[in-house]
Every structure is written in C-alpha cells, then in structure tokens.
Amino acid sequence: MAALKKTSWIWIDGEFKPWDEAKIHVLTHALHYGTGVFEGIRAYMSDGKIYVFRLKEHIERLFKSAKIYFMDIPYTIEEICRIVIELIRVNDVREDCYIRPIVFRGYGYIGLNPLNNPIQVAIAVFPFGKYLSSGGVRCCVSSWRRIPGYSLPPQAKACGNYINSVLAKIEALKSGYDEAILLDDKGYVSEGSGENLFIVKDGKLYTPPIYSDILEGITRASIIEIASDLGYEVYERPIARVELYTCDEAFFTGTAAEITPILEIDGRKIGDGEEGPITKRIRCMFEEAVRGKLPSYMKWLTEVSI
Ligand code: PMP
Numbered sequence: 001m002a003a004l005k006k007t008s009w010i011w012i013d014g015e016f017k018p019w020d021e022a023k024i025h026v027l028t029h030a031l032h033y034g035t036g037v038f039e040g041i042r043a044y045m046s047d048g049k050i051y052v053f054r055l056k057e058h059i060e061r062l063f064k065s066a067k068i069y070f071m072d073i074p075y076t077i078e079e080i081c082r083i084v085i086e087l088i089r090v091n092d093v094r095e096d097c098y099i100r101p102i103v104f105r106g107y108g109y110i111g112l113n114p115l116n117n118p119i120q121v122a123i124a125v126f127p128f129g130k131y132l133s134s135g136g137v138r139c140c141v142s143s144w145r146r147i148p149g150y151s152l153p154p155q156a157k158a159c160g161n162y163i164n165s166v167l168a169k170i171e172a173l174k175s176g177y178d179e180a181i182l183l184d185d186k187g188y189v190s191e192g193s194g195e196n197l198f199i200v201k202d203g204k205l206y207t208p209p210i211y212s213d214i215l216e217g218i219t220r221a222s223i224i225e226i227a228s229d230l231g232y233e234v235y236e237r238p239i240a241r242v243e244l245y246t247c248d249e250a251f252f253t254g255t256a257a258e259i260t261p262i263l264e265i266d267g268r269k270i271g272d273g274e275e276g277p278i279t280k281r282i283r284c285m286f287e288e289a290v291r292g293k294l295p296s297y298m299k300w301l302t303e304v305s306i
Pocket residue numbers: 040165191192193194195196214215216217218219220253254255256
C-alpha cells in the first residue's frame with residue numbers, strides 16, 4: 001500500500017484549506033468513539049479527461065450512513081457532488097485519484113452522547129494507484145467474524161466499523177497472506193476487509209446477500225450489472241465457507257480493490273491458481289467502463305473538465 005501523495009487543497013467545513021492546514025482537535029469525538037461516516041470514490045484519467053465513478057451513488061450512500069447515526073449533513077447531496085468536482089479542479093489532478101469525503105462528530109463534549117457535538121465535513125482527493133496486487137491475491141479466512149448487523153450496521157460505512165476490518169487485515173498480513181475474508185456470525189462468507197466477494201461455479205456467479213452483513217458495495221452493484229449484461233446468471237445467496245475452496249474462480253470488488261482476482265484461499269488454489277476467464281472478461285469490461293470506453297456505462301461517469 002502506497003503512502004499518501006499530497007495535493008494542494010482539502011475542503012473542510014465550507015473552505016478549501018492547504019493540505020497541511022486541514023487539521024482537527026485531538027478531542028474530536030470521532031477520533032475517540034469512531035463517530036464518523038465516510039466514502040471512498042475513484043476518479044480515472046482517460047484520454048485527457050477525468051471521470052468520477054458513480055459519484056452520486058457514493059454521496060447518496062454517505063447520506064444514508066449519516067442518517068443511521070442521526071448526523072444531519074449541513075449540505076445537500078448535489079452540493080457535496082459539486083464540491084468534489086471543484087476539489088478535483090482546484091487541485092489540478094491529472095491522474096487516477098481517490099476521493100475521501102468524511103462526515104464526523106467534532107469537538108465540544110466528551111462522552112457517548114454525540115448529539116451535541118458539531119457535524120464536520122471534509123473532502124480530500126489524492127493520486128491513487130492499485131490497492132491490492134492487480135495480478136491477484138492470496139487470502140485466509142479470518143478468525144475474526146464480520147460485525148453482525150445487530151451490533152453495528154455494516155450497511156453504514158461508519159468509521160468505527162473499520163476496527164473490525166483492521167483486526168482481520170493485520171491477522172492476514174502477519175500470517176503471510178494479502179487479504180482476509182470474514183465470515184458472518186452464522187459462519188457464511190461475508191466479505192473481505194474492504195471489499196465484496198464473488199465466486200464463480202459452473203459459469204454462474206454468486207455473491208453474499210445484504211443479510212450476510214456486507215457493505216452494499218457500489219462496485220458490487222456495477223459488477224452484477226456488467227455480468228448480467230454479458231449473459232451470466234448472478235445469484236445473491238449465502239455462501240458456505242467450503243464453497244470458497246471448491247469454486248472455479250473468485251474475486252473481490254471494491255472502489256480501492258476494483259476487481260482483484262483471488263488466487264488462493266487458506267492454502268487451496270482457486271481454479272488453477274491464476275485469474276479465471278470469467279473474472280478476466282468482467283474485469284476487462286469494468287476497466288473499460290470506468291475509463292469511458294463503453295457508451296452503455298457512461299451513465300456511471302461524471303466528467304470533470306480540467
Ligand atoms: N465492503 C467494505 C467493508 C468496504 O469497505 C468496501 C469499500 N467501500 C466495500 C465492501 C466495497 O464497496 P464499494 O464497491 O462501494 O467501494
């Protein structure tokens with residue numbers, strides 16, 4: 001994973017501030033209790049243009065996450081979308097980048113009632129390449145289970161949720177794997193530490209449903225659409241752990257991970273241990289779609305004039 005690459009400006013609470021001056025107090029509520037919600041969005045440079053992938057859907061999810069935690073964002077969805085576009089422009093970004101909007105409870109009161117703490121909103125954009133190895137990853141099933149929805153709703157992309165992912169990721173890395181796969185509390189496959197998961201069996205695709213405590217990924221939805229358009233059947237249903245070991249192909253989807261083939265799980269090769277043909281076909285189509293090469297998926301892109 002690469003270190004952050006600075007850009008010039010970060011937008012925070014209504015102002016564009018120089019990158020190094022976008023700071024918050026150490027007694028910020030969200031720092032102590034995880035009371036924030038955020039998004040990760042990619043923008044792609046292609047033929048001299050910047051395309052933001054599914055901007056509106058990401059900002060809508062941000063608002064839904066905020067609603068779950070009674071956080072009233074003092075801007076509209078349209079305003080936040082416009083600020084993202086403006087931020088890309090003022091930073092004069094001319095390469096693939098990642099956009100990180102965050103809404104969090106700020107400074108003012110200490111203790112678990114967050115309702116009197118101010119809502120702060122910040123957005124950063126920075127150059128970003130691959131998150132996971134593009135050739136594919138070796139995974140383990142984590143000993144940590146995905147947080148169940150009756151304890152913390154995984155459908156909210158909330159800061160505090162990620163402590164669960166961090167435990168699983170560290171465990172995977174320290175055991176010599178690239179990524180963790182978490183099971184839900186019933187033992188069915190849920191998702192990766194920051195990605196949704198698909199398996200391929202006999203030419204059909206399967207992915208865990210919402211009730212397997214996944215974040216409802218925007219890339220996941222895009223892949224369901226692309227795979228269906230390519231004529232594959234896609235099923236959202238609980239996936240047993242052993243199906244991971246015996247499937248023909250498996251891959252992760254996510255904004256950071258994009259489409260990453262899974263080559264091995266708990267020491268078992270998936271297929272012949274290389275990216276499978278269906279994964280490759282879907283991945284190539286996704287990669288063309290995000291760079292504005294496929295007219296039928298231009299609906300997913302917001303062009304930023306630079
Ligand atoms: N699950 C988790 C836990 C994630 O953090 C992410 C990344 N946002 C995903 C799935 C994939 O979601 P998306 O495709 O919307 O990035």
